[in-house]
Amino acid sequence: MLRGTNDPSVGFMSATRIIKKYPNRRLYDTEISSYITIEDVRQLIVDGEAFEVRDAKSGEDLTRSVLLQIISEHESDGEPVLSTQLLSQIIRFYGDSMQGFMGTYLERSMQVFLDQQQQFRQQMGGLLGQTPWTMMNQLTERNMEFWKEFQKTMVGGVAPTARPGDRDPPKRGR
Numbered sequence: 001m002l003r004g005t006n007d008p009s010v011g012f013m014s015a016t017r018i019i020k021k022y023p024n025r026r027l028y029d030t031e032i033s034s035y036i037t038i039e040d041v042r043q044l045i046v047d048g049e050a051f052e053v054r055d056a057k058s059g060e061d062l063t064r065s066v067l068l069q070i071i072s073e074h075e076s077d078g079e080p081v082l083s084t085q086l087l088s089q090i091i092r093f094y095g096d097s098m099q100g101f102m103g104t105y106l107e108r109s110m111q112v113f114l115d116q117q118q119q120f121r122q123q124m125g126g127l128l129g130q131t132p133w134t135m136m137n138q139l140t141e142r143n144m145e146f147w148k149e150f151q152k153t154m155v156g157g158v159a160p161t162a163r164p165g166d167r168d169p170p171k172r173g174r
Helices: 038-046 063-076 083-091 099-125 133-156
Strands: 015-022 027-029 033-037 050-056
Touching: 027 038, 038 050, 038 063, 050 063, 083 099, 099 133
Parallel strands: 015 050
Antiparallel strands: 015 027, 027 033
């Protein structure tokens, strides 16, 4: 999440906000010199602020664990974004030969979704004779084209021989 540098020869300080996490689980925002809550950290994310969470004693980067904590808390409240099936599928990728591609795949997929969401909002603002369903169908079709192209790129156009959970690979024709 770094933006900038701490090297004084460059002429500007890092734009990354540092949050210190203490053993008592309290979070201290060094920019405002005050303790904050996990909900305050979530608001930093919503606001697009760059930050890192560091262990106050060791300096270890704890950002990922805090982000996962925020997701976990929000998933248990209200209506979850991640279904049990989706979470199970993600877990299956740990240790799989495709694990290294999964993060990139999810990041690119999310970026495509966000780009389409922004495009949809712009189109809704200038809705000239089109129904929202027509636009949604067009976005869905473009999304499907992206997924197919991405799969071809990632797998080299070869269909997988086994799905996660299959005990034995399929037998080849004789």
